[in-house]
Amino acid sequence: GNSVTQMEGPVTLSEEAFLTINCTYTATGYPSLFWYVQYPGEGLQLLLKATKADDKGSNKGFEATYRKETTSFHLEKGSVQVSDSAVYFCALDLNTGNQFYFGTGTSLTVIP
Amino acid sequence: DVKVTQSSRYLVKRTGEKVFLECVQDMDHENMFWYRQDPGLGLRLIYFSYDVKMKEKGDIPEGYSVSREKKERFSLILESASTNQTSMYLCASSLSIGVTDTQYFGPGTRLTVL
Numbered sequence: 665g666n667s668v669t670q671m672e673g674p675v676t677l678s679e680e681a682f683l684t685i686n687c688t689y690t691a692t693g694y695p696s697l698f699w700y701v702q703y704p705g706e707g708l709q710l711l712l713k714a715t716k717a718d719d720k721g722s723n724k725g726f727e728a729t730y731r732k733e734t735t736s737f738h739l740e741k742g743s744v745q746v747s748d749s750a751v752y753f754c755a756l757d758l759n760t761g762n763q764f765y766f767g768t769g770t771s772l773t774v775i776p
Numbered sequence: 777d778v779k780v781t782q783s784s785r786y787l788v789k790r791t792g793e794k795v796f797l798e799c800v801q802d803m804d805h806e807n808m809f810w811y812r813q814d815p816g817l818g819l820r821l822i823y824f825s826y827d828v829k830m831k832e833k834g835d836i837p838e839g840y841s842v843s844r845e846k847k848e849r850f851s852l853i854l855e856s857a858s859t860n861q862t863s864m865y866l867c868a869s870s871l872s873i874g875v876t877d878t879q880y881f882g883p884g885t886r887l888t889v890l
Binding site: 769 | 780809811816817818819821824834866868878879880881882883884
């Protein structure tokens with residue numbers, strides 16, 4: 665079946681540390697891949713996306729590359745800030761009706 | 777900017793009550809979705825709709841129904857609320873079926889069933 669697997673959290677980092685959140689997927693066909701972010705008390709916001717293999721999505725210093733050979737879409741940021749503390753969700757869209765499959769989310773806390 | 781609004785941020789209901797959660801989007805999107813979010817389980821799709829008066833079951837439709845009488849509004853109904861329906865409910869919308877597009881989310885409704 666179709667699914668998304670994220671690394672389990674919670675993740676705690678010091679400010680300016682390097683961040684990686686792993687995401688791998690299983691899907692039929694050629695999905696589009698997304699990272700969403702949920703700040704405390706809010707709904708999900710799109711962070712970045714990639715629609716085909718080798719595409720790199722980037723936004724607010726975050727980036728992720730669509731790797732078809734390893735079925736991965738890992739999220740990275742070179743230097744995290746306290747304001748990046750949130751829950752991050754990886755998701756895929758099969759492009760056959762816009763039904764998304766979400767990972768379970770990874771909670772990130774950045775301490776000063 | 778797309779705006780998705782939900783009728784309540786917090787709601788407390790009693791077991792057996794009928795509960796209505798309302799969602800409105802202002803960008804003429806065709807697709808609308810209801811998810812519930814629970815710790816360790818991520819987001820699970822309850823129902824979605826591709827058009828007015830049209831609905832499709834998601835992964836966990838049991839105990840829920842939906843209504844889409846107007847394009848901009850998608851309602852989630854708990855016919856007889858139970859304690860295991862205590863959760864965060866998120867509504868989302870996207871442009872059109874067959875088009876890969878971002879889903880835009882509302883702020884969520886945290887429902888507690890006592």
